Amino acid sequence: HLVRAIPLKDAEGNIIKWYGTNTDVHDQKELEKQKDNFLGIASHELKTPVTSLKAYAQVMESMFKRSGDFKNADLLGKMNKQVDRLTNLISDLLDVTKINSGRLQFNETEFDFNEMVEEVIEDVQRTSFKHIIHPDLNFKRNIVGDRDRICQVVTNLLTNAVKYSPDANEVIIYTVDHQDSVQVSVRDYGIGISAELQDHVFEQFYRVSGEKEHTFPGLGLGLYISSEIVKRLGGKIWVDSVEGKGSTFCFSIPVNS
């Protein structure tokens, strides 16, 4: 039950009466749980066939390449890319169900932070021909944390920067050493986000809808997952943005100095 109440006081400030509402939220919670359960089972079931599709497509691509059939190799290459997109969507859905049921796990190791960021830049740069990603990396120490999860946050911010700046051709990524924390900032010169919507972009399934000429694909989960990861690491994530000018997404996480 969700109880909301306001007190009615007399001239001396003594409470003489309560006005309130008493809402049954049990049904709503049950519905949320069913939705999460369904999402969990569905994404899990989707993962298996997509994983084998990927394996077959890869084998076929290299077979065509070896036999010199570059036309078909190219087609299979395109298919592989779409399967990768599908895999990423499914794994975002799985992550959300894990977050919502408190089952998102972290595996800590010591790793070279700079090398991880450079790896992400290389990965994102490989698939975005239009943009040049400029690195300005000033955090050069090893840290202890979940490398894959932190990598996921950097990847999300960088792919968004590229995706939401269709008319720009550069993106900048900075890392800063604050001694007891590391900060990563990703700057783009894209569509930006209006001030009143900036707080919402970290919400589950939230997407800014506009009557822009470009439509951007996505489920509205990347920033939600990123903010949950950063929160779990004891850090924070935020955005500075001007509509029509571009955005800077930043996060910082504590490190042992």
Ligand code: ADP
């Ligand atoms: P998705 O990109 O799949 O929609 P995200 O959670 O990554 O999901 O982002 C949520 C929303 O925030 C996006 O739909 C978009 O409207 C907005 N957004 C995210 N990154 C940027 C950016 N760099 N510039 C402008 N808008 C952005």
